[in-house]
């Protein structure tokens with residue numbers, strides 16, 4: 435009989451896990467009666483599991499608001515403060531830190547200049563900055579589930595290396611070297627894959643039924659393909675490297691060394707540091723109708739529409755735009771949609787183009803979620 439026990443325990447654990455997820459998804463407090471009716475468990479089963487979740491500090495009592503008025507019933511909601519994770523974004527010039535709780539609420543954020551792009555040095559700087567991050571924001575280190583780090587580059591998890599990052603101008607960097615100085619569990623992922631994951635989490639349960647392509651627009655350009663809520667990584671982990679799709683044969687030289695890549699045409703560098711402006715300054719000038727800005731932007735939208743229409747042709751699904759450029763895109767979305775529709779023989783609208791919810795923090799949110807998902811799965 436000994437070996438049967440784990441099976442029984444596992445079944446009971448799964449019931450508890452389902453109940454926790456139900457309470458999590460409900461977002462507002464739910465009563466035992468509601469749980470019992472909706473999930474089809476007996477009241478004693480609900481009672482027992484609620485007691486276990488309460489004892490573990492994973493849920494807390496809350497009031498169920500009744501639509502008919504009257505005395506509110508006792509309900510339960512998850513305790514989102516029980517754990518947190520940190521997402522860190524490594525870019526060519528900066529390290530950014532974001533702590534999020536179990537509900538993905540933002541607890542703390544900081545940005546520091548990146549001092550070196552060598553693997554070991556990045557790890558050392560992260561380890562040092564983490565200590566002050568926790569201290570400055572009074573975050574309880576005992577609650578840290580882990581530290582997720584995103585890189586703008588191709589990552590091979592099996593070989594444990596960053597294969598290539600044209601943005602950081604590095605290749606064959608060992609992930610262990612980055613991980614070593616950090617005293618928490620570390621997970622490293624491509625920035626656009628993490629960004630796509632954050633956008634997926636930001637969708638409603640209904641919206642999550644649809645697949646989407648994520649196009650990340652910053653100085654570097656990347657992306658991800660999300661099928662059934664999971665990134666499609668490809669056989670070499672290079673799926674979604676949209677920045678290096680050729681859109682102009684024999685065209686401008688790209689950071690990767692090849693000619694005519696999307697990134698060589700639509701990198702934010704062209705309308706920011708290349709002309710000595712911040713993104714805010716450029717878009718302010720554009721809104722005022724400055725001619726040089728208008729010409730540059732028109733060119734950018736034209737090339738962008740080639741890429742977006744190609745993605746629509748290849749995947750036939752929504753295209754969600756992210757990255758800091760997307761934070762400025764709303765006024766230009768009708769023009770961009772028109773350009774894309776004009777290239778498409780099958781449809782005369784391009785409503786499939788959506789703006790992401792987290793233009794500047796998606797990568798950090800998504801990579802932190804890796805630990806949260808693990809945590810929730812383990813309940």
Ligand SMILES: [Zn+2]
Nearest residue numbers: 678688690695
């Ligand atoms: Zn390229």
